Amino acid sequence: MSSTIPFHETLDLTLCGSMGRVHRLCRDAVTLAVEPLGLTQSRWTVMIHLFHLNQGCTQQELAHSLGIEMPSLTRTIKQLEQQQIIVREADAEDKRSKRLYFTEQGLNLLETLRVIIADVKQNLYADLTTNQLDTMAHGLVQMEKNARQCINHYSGDK
Amino acid sequence: MSSTIPFHETLDLTLCGSMGRVHRLCRDAVTLAVEPLGLTQSRWTVMIHLFHLNQGCTQQELAHSLGIEMPSLTRTIKQLEQQQIIVREADAEDKRSKRLYFTEQGLNLLETLRVIIADVKQNLYADLTTNQLDTMAHGLVQMEKNARQCINHYSGDK
DNA sequence: TCCAATTACTTAGCATGCTAACTATTATAT
DNA sequence: ATATAATAGTTAGCATGCTAAGTAATTGGA
Numbered sequence: 001m002s003s004t005i006p007f008h009e010t011l012d013l014t015l016c017g018s019m020g021r022v023h024r025l026c027r028d029a030v031t032l033a034v035e036p037l038g039l040t041q042s043r044w045t046v047m048i049h050l051f052h053l054n055q056g057c058t059q060q061e062l063a064h065s066l067g068i069e070m071p072s073l074t075r076t077i078k079q080l081e082q083q084q085i086i087v088r089e090a091d092a093e094d095k096r097s098k099r100l101y102f103t104e105q106g107l108n109l110l111e112t113l114r115v116i117i118a119d120v121k122q123n124l125y126a127d128l129t130t131n132q133l134d135t136m137a138h139g140l141v142q143m144e145k146n147a148r149q150c151i152n153h154y155s156g157d158k
Numbered sequence: 159m160s161s162t163i164p165f166h167e168t169l170d171l172t173l174c175g176s177m178g179r180v181h182r183l184c185r186d187a188v189t190l191a192v193e194p195l196g197l198t199q200s201r202w203t204v205m206i207h208l209f210h211l212n213q214g215c216t217q218q219e220l221a222h223s224l225g226i227e228m229p230s231l232t233r234t235i236k237q238l239e240q241q242q243i244i245v246r247e248a249d250a251e252d253k254r255s256k257r258l259y260f261t262e263q264g265l266n267l268l269e270t271l272r273v274i275i276a277d278v279k280q281n282l283y284a285d286l287t288t289n290q291l292d293t294m295a296h297g298l299v300q301m302e303k304n305a306r307q308c309i310n311h312y313s314g315d316k
Numbered sequence: 317t318c319c320a321a322t323t324a325c326t327t328a329g330c331a332t333g334c335t336a337a338c339t340a341t342t343a344t345a346t
Numbered sequence: 347a348t349a350t351a352a353t354a355g356t357t358a359g360c361a362t363g364c365t366a367a368g369t370a371a372t373t374g375g376a
Contacts, residue, residue, distance in 0.1 A: 015291070015294065015298070016180075017181075017224070018299070018302070019177040019178075019180055019181040019298065020177075020178070020182075020185075020363090021225040021302060022174075022177055022301050022305065023174055023175075023177040024178075024364090025306060025309065026174040026177075026301065026305050027178075028309055029305045029308035029312065032309055032312040033308075041331075041332075042332055042333090059354075060355085067176075068332090068334090069334065069335080070354075070356085071334075071335080071336095071356075071357080071358095072334070073355095074356060074357085094341075094342070094353090094354080095342085095354095096340065096342070096353065096354040096355065097354060097355085098354080098355075123307070123308045124301060124308060127300055127304070132293055132296075132297050133297070135290055135293045135294065136173065136293065136294050136297045137173055137176070138290075139286055139293070139294045140176045140177065140294075141176075142286055143180050143183075143184065143282060144179060144183060146281055146282050146283070147180065147183035149281070150187040150190075150191075150281045150282060151183065151187050151190055154190040154191045154193075155190055178333090198361070198362085199361080200362055216324080216325095217325070218325085226362090226364090227363080227364065228325065229326075229328095229363090232325070232326060232327085233361095233362080234362085236326095249324095252323090252324080252372070253324095253372085254323065254324040254325070254371050255323090255325085256325075
């Protein structure tokens, strides 16, 4: 399909900018769709990841799953706790850790959320073939690896 | 290549999260590499886009090229102006518009910036084939289109 | 011609990512 | 056994995206 000049060559680093933009737009789309539930981007994202992990995971594990740093998560967790969607319980073994659980109410909200998201997801992925999506997913993983190496290189770490 | 379960299926909406993460990491990598130049992510990004457009473009045009909103750009422009990297000149025809130009100093900085970025880019795209990058670029464009439609749909516009 | 709508830009303030620095707990090494 | 390291979480404050609302200039219709 590339007998012509490869499309990405015209983009300089714009591939990267493109990802940021698409990311924002996808999250905006979902956030709009779930607006009636009173959830922001970071809040529904945390809920989905907590669903995919086991309930009872630590904040550390959740932050890792999300690919964000702890302080970013702390803020969102606090909001979800205030909305009584999740609860934090200190781990008996290791008193530093806190384990996260959905409340009854939170589980109900989660169900609704998942239904809506499944729908939005179909729209977002429309006209993209399975192979295309697969290539993108793999490419992103590779780029993530590259970027981390790059960062290590430039920050002069061991 | 997908006789097994397609990789992206395991990701739920994580493809979207992945993009956000890779976007942040790529920008971090470049920002680290250009650290000696005293530029933040938003500032070097604006410089690169201004380079690709014609100098003398309006803020409107630049914001569109960047895919960000005007207020986000205004802040960055102001910083670049304070660093004497670019200047804003009121358009003679339409006094509402301001046209953007690199200063002498800004042009020199731009050259250095471009050299460094070309290098980082190579590292970021390492081990990705041209076809892969192409597929990703096209996929992103399609997803951006989908997301915008989605947003229009859910915001109940005309 | 002149008032209303539109456009380019700005300002103010929010959302969500980050790093740096703090506390409390646990693990390690002498 | 105890002092030092590391780890989980928090707090404070920055960077950069956004929307809403304001100003000044332009356009367009009565």
